[in-house]
Amino acid sequence: MKSKIVNKKYRYIEHLSDIGLEFFGNTIEELFKNAGEGMFSIICDLKKVRSLNKRRVRISQQSGSFEDLLISWLEKLLYWHEVDNIVFGRFEVKSIYKNNGDMELSAEVSGEKIDPDRHVIKTAVKAPTYHMLEIKKDEKHCNWRGRIIFDV
Amino acid sequence: MYEDYNIKKINDYKWEIQKDDRYGMRVPGIIFADRELLDHAVGEKTIDQVVNVSTLPGILKASYAMPDIHYGYGFPIGGVAAFGEDEGVISPGGVGFDISCGVRVMRSDLYLSDIEKRLEDIMGILSFNIPKGLGTKGKISLSREQLKKLLKEGVNWAIKNGYGLEEDKYCIEENGCMEGANPDFISNHAIDRGMNQVGTLGSGNHFLEIQVVDEIYDSEAAKLFGLEKGQITVMIHSGSRGLGHQICSDYIKVMQQSALKYGIKLADRQLACAPLSSPEGRRYYSAMACAVNYAMTNRHCLSHWLRKSFERFFGKSSEKLGLSVIYDVSHNIAKMEEHNIDGRMMKVCVHRKGATRSYPPGHKDICKKYKDIGQPVLIPGDMGRYSFILLGTEKAMSESFGSTCHGAGRLMSRTKAKKKIQGSELKKELFDKKGIIVMAGSMSGLAEEAPQAYKDVTRVVDITHSAGISKKAIRLRPLGVLKG
Numbered sequence: 001m002k003s004k005i006v007n008k009k010y011r012y013i014e015h016l017s018d019i020g021l022e023f024f025g026n027t028i029e030e031l032f033k034n035a036g037e038g039m040f041s042i043i044c045d046l047k048k049v050r051s052l053n054k055r056r057v058r059i060s061q062q063s064g065s066f067e068d069l070l071i072s073w074l075e076k077l078l079y080w081h082e083v084d085n086i087v088f089g090r091f092e093v094k095s096i097y098k099n100n101g102d103m104e105l106s107a108e109v110s111g112e113k114i115d116p117d118r119h120v121i122k123t124a125v126k127a128p129t130y131h132m133l134e135i136k137k138d139e140k141h142c143n144w145r146g147r148i149i150f151d152v
Numbered sequence: 153m154y155e156d157y158n159i160k161k162i163n164d165y166k167w168e169i170q171k172d173d174r175y176g177m178r179v180p181g182i183i184f185a186d187r188e189l190l191d192h193a194v195g196e197k198t199i200d201q202v203v204n205v206s207t208l209p210g211i212l213k214a215s216y217a218m219p220d221i222h223y224g225y226g227f228p229i230g231g232v233a234a235f236g237e238d239e240g241v242i243s244p245g246g247v248g249f250d251i252s253c254g255v256r257v258m259r260s261d262l263y264l265s266d267i268e269k270r271l272e273d274i275m276g277i278l279s280f281n282i283p284k285g286l287g288t289k290g291k292i293s294l295s296r297e298q299l300k301k302l303l304k305e306g307v308n309w310a311i312k313n314g315y316g317l318e319e320d321k322y323c324i325e326e327n328g329c330m331e332g333a334n335p336d337f338i339s340n341h342a343i344d345r346g347m348n349q350v351g352t353l354g355s356g357n358h359f360l361e362i363q364v365v366d367e368i369y370d371s372e373a374a375k376l377f378g379l380e381k382g383q384i385t386v387m388i389h390s391g392s393r394g395l396g397h398q399i400c401s402d403y404i405k406v407m408q409q410s411a412l413k414y415g416i417k418l419a420d421r422q423l424a425c426a427p428l429s430s431p432e433g434r435r436y437y438s439a440m441a442c443a444v445n446y447a448m449t450n451r452h453c454l455s456h457w458l459r460k461s462f463e464r465f466f467g468k469s470s471e472k473l474g475l476s477v478i479y480d481v482s483h484n485i486a487k488m489e490e491h492n493i494d495g496r497m498m499k500v501c502v503h504r505k506g507a508t509r510s511y512p513p514g515h516k517d518i519c520k521k522y523k524d525i526g527q528p529v530l531i532p533g534d535m536g537r538y539s540f541i542l543l544g545t546e547k548a549m550s551e552s553f554g555s556t557c558h559g560a561g562r563l564m565s566r567t568k569a570k571k572k573i574q575g576s577e578l579k580k581e582l583f584d585k586k587g588i589i590v591m592a593g594s595m596s597g598l599a600e601e602a603p604q605a606y607k608d609v610t611r612v613v614d615i616t617h618s619a620g621i622s623k624k625a626i627r628l629r630p631l632g633v634l635k636g
Contacts, residue, residue: 014565016196016223043286068408075401082394083344085287114287122596123566124286124355124636126249126397130404130421131225149225151249151397152356152566 010038013147019123020132020149028066029093031135031144032073032105036091039074039128040111042150043081045120049089051110055080060104066135069096069103070146074128077109087111087119126151157199159190165619166551168214169199169206176207176419182214183221184552184619189607192563193221201228204419208233209427210240212493212500216552218507219615220561220607224248226422229506229562232555234491235428237499241416242433243425244403244440246503247486251400251440252447253358253391254482255530256324257541257628258455259377260462261474262384264364267631274362274465275589275632281461282360282454284353285593285636292350292453296343300335302350306445307452315351316452317476322519324480325509328448330487333441338395339402342439345394346446351453353390355594355636357601359532360454361387363539367627373525373543374626377478385628386475387539388454389532391484392447399443403436428501437486437501444482451480478541479528483508483558489517491553502553510544510556510622518544529622533560533609535590535601535635536582539628540613547620556622560609569605570596578602592635601635 013020021038025031040046059072080086088111097104114121128150135146158170162182167190169181181202183190193199198221205227206215212234221230226245235241267274283290292315294302302309307328310316321328335343353360365383368374379385392399410426410433411418418424426432455477459470466473486503493500511518511527518527527544548554564572575595582588592598616622 012567014567016198016565017229017562018225019566064408068405071401071405079341079345079398085289116285116287116593120596121286121594123594123600124597126356127401129225129245129249130408130424133421151225 009034015149018149019152020147023146025144028096028144031146032070032093032096033091035070035074035146035148036077036088036109039077039125039150040088042123042125042152044087044122046089048119049087050112051090052112053086054108054110057105057107057109060102063101064103067133069105070135070148071128071130073105078125078127085114087114123152157203165615169203175203177203179206179211179214181206181217183217184615184621185219185221186615189219189615193217196223198223198228201226202231204423205231205233207419208235208241208243208423208425209416210235212236212240216555218555218557219612220506220557220559222561224505226420227503227505230557231505232502232507232553234500234502234553237428237501240428240501241425242428242436242486242501243423243503244400244407244436245422245424246505247400247440248484248505249397249400250391250484251396251443252482253484254447254451254480255532256388256451256455256480257478257530258386258458258475259379259478260384260386264382264384267362267384271362271589271632275591275634277461277465278360278458278634279591281457282353282634283351284355284634286355288352289348290350290352294347294350296347299343299346302449303335303442303445304333305329307449310449310452315456320452320455320477323477323521324448325482328452330441330444332438333445334438335442337435337439338399338442342395342398342402345398349393349395350450351457352393352450353454353636354393355597358390358636359535360458360634361535361539361630362632363387363628363630365626366538366629369627370543370623370625376521376525377541377626378474379626386458387530387532387628388451390451390454392443393450395446396443399439403439406432407436440486444485447482448480479530481508481530489554491549502555504555506558507555508558509554510548511554512544512546512549515544529556531557531559531609531613534603534606535630535633536586536588536603538609539630540609540624541626541628542613542616542622543625545620545623548622551619552621556616557612560606560612562605563607564605566600569602570599573599573602573604575599588630589632590635591633598635
C-alpha cells in the first residue's frame with residue numbers, strides 16, 4: 001500500500017485548563033519522535049536549543065499499549081528535564097519493537113542545560129495525562145497520528 | 153459526549169444532574185452555580201466530567217462541582233467526591249498532579265502607606281530572594297535521607313531546621329503534618345525530583361502576591377486575623393512541585409492495572425483508581441501524604457524567605473513587623489474525614505480537586521484560634537482583581553462534604569490567552585491602570601494567567617456565600633505579583 005507522507009509534525013489543540021497536542025508520523029518511531037518534540041516545544045522555543053548533551057533512552061514494558069509506552073517515554077524525558085535542568089531539542093527514536101505484549105523503545109535525545117538568558121522559556125509541563133490519549137494507525141494512508149493532553 | 157442531561161434546578165445556586173442509568177451514574181451530580189456559570193459548564197462539556205466521576209464505585213451522595221468548575225482531565229477542576237471506606241475507591245487523578253497545591257495567607261502590621269511608594273523595591277528583593285520559575289533550584293539541597301525525614305515530619309522538619317515558626321503550624325491544615333506518610337511507597341524518581349525544590353515557587357499559576365485588605369465583611373473574623381482595612385497581607389500559591397507530579401504519574405500507572413484487577417470500568421483512563429482498602433489504594437494514600445507534607449513544608453520555607461526579605465527591607469525583625477500565618481489550605485487532596493451519611497457518622501475519603509475544605513465553627517479538626525468563627529478558606533483570584541478569605545460553614549458539611557470553591561476558574565484556554573494577549577502589554581496595562589507591579593520569569597506564561605482568562609472571582613465567591621457552603625470574610629486587592 002502506498003503511504004501518504006505526513007509533513008506536519010504536531011499541532012496544539014484547544015483545552016480549557018491545559019495544553020493538548022496532536023502529533024503525526026509516517027512510522028510509529030516518527031510519531032514518538034514528534035510527540036517528544038511537541039512536548040518540549042510547549043516548554044521552550046526549540047530553535048535556540050543546541051545539541052550539547054546526548055542521552056540514550058531505552059524503555060521496555062511487559063504489557064500495555066503504544067499509549068502506555070508513549071506516557072513512559074514522555075515521563076522519562078520530563079524527569080531528566082527537571083532533575084538535570086535540561087531542555088531537549090533533538091529526538092531520534094531508533095526503534096520500537098512489539099512482540100506479543102512486550103514492547104521496547106530505543107532512542108537518542110540531545111539538548112542542553114537551561115540558560116534563561118538564551119532560551120525562551122514558555123510553559124512548564126507537569127505531566128502527560130491519559131485523558132483523551134490516543135494513538136491510531138490510518139490504514140488507508142499507512143501513517144500514524146496521536147493525541148495527548150499535558151497538565152501544565 | 154453526552155447529548156442530554158436532565159438538569160433540575162434546586163435553587164438559584166444549586167442544580168442537580170439527575171441520576172441516569174444510560175451513563176452508568178451511581179449518584180446524581182450537584183453543581184453549585186448561577187444560570188450563566190451552569191450554561192458555561194454545559195457548553196464546555198465540563199459536566200461530562202462530573203457525570204464520569206459519578207460512575208466510580210462507592211461514591212457517596214453525589215458528584216459535586218463548585219462554581220469555579222472548569223474542564224480538566226478525568227475529574228473536573230472544582231470537583232468534590234467522597235467514597236466509603238469499605239466499598240469506595242481512591243483515585244490519583246481525583247487529586248491531580250500537583251498534590252496539595254494550596255494557598256497560604258500571612259498578615260503583617262504594615263499598612264498601604266508603609267509600602268506604596270517603595271513597592272517596586274520590595275518586589276525586586278522578593279524576586280531576588282524567592283526561588284521561582286522553570287529550571288531554578290531551591291536554596292535548600294537535601295540528601296535522600298533528609299528528604300525522607302521531611303516527607304514524614306512535614307513542617308516540623310522545617311521548624312527544627314530553622315525555617316518558619318512553631319506557632320505558625322497550628323494555622324495549617326493537619327497542623328502541617330499529614331498522618332500516614334510513608335516514603336517507602338514513593339519512587340526514586342520522585343525523591344530525585346524533590347531533593348532540590350523545597351522552598352521554590354514553581355511556575356504556571358503559582359505566585360506570591362503582596363496584597364492590601366480592601367473590604368471587610370466579617371468584623372469578628374477580621375479581629376481574629378488581626379486585620380483592618382488598608383493593612384498588608386501576603387498570599388503564597390504553590391504545591392508539591394516535581395515530587396508530587398512524579399507520585400501522581402507513578403500511581404496513575406499502577407492504578408491502570410488496579411482498575412483491571414478489581415474490575416472497575418473507567419469512563420476516562422485518567423480516572424484510574426483502586427479500592428481504598430486494597431494494597432494499591434493504601435500505598436497511594438501514604439505516598440500522597442508524603443507529597444502533602446512536602447507541599448506544606450514548601451510553603452513554610454517560602455514564608456521563611458519572605459520573612460527574611462521583609463526583615464532586610466524594613467530593617468526590623470519579622471516579629472516586629474507582625475508577620476504571621478493566618479492559614480494554609482490544600483486544594484488538591486484526598487483525605488479520610490468523618491461525615492454524616494444518612495444520619496450515621498462514617499469515615500469517608502473526600503477527594504477535592506480544585507476545591508477547598510470548609511469546616512464550620514466548632515469542628516474538632518480546626519485550631520483553637522478559629523473554633524468560634526470556622527476554618528479560614530483562602531481563595532486566590534486573578535492578578536488584576538481580588539482574592540478572598542472566606543469562612544467554613546455548617547451547611548458545607550451537609551451540602552458538599554465540607555467543601556467550597558478554590559479560585560476563580562479558567563474561562564479561556566491557555567493557547568487562546570496567548571494568541572489574544574501579549575505578556576509585556578499586560579504587565580504595562582496592570583501597572584498603568586491599577587498600579588499593580590508584576591514580575592514574571594516568562595512573558596508567555598504571564599499571558600496565560602491574564603485576568604481575562606479567568607472568571608470573576610467575586611461572582612464565584614458570591615455564589616458559595618449565597619449557597620451557604622462558605623461565607624465571605626475579607627477581600628484582598630493585589631499590589632505586587634511575583635510569578636515564575
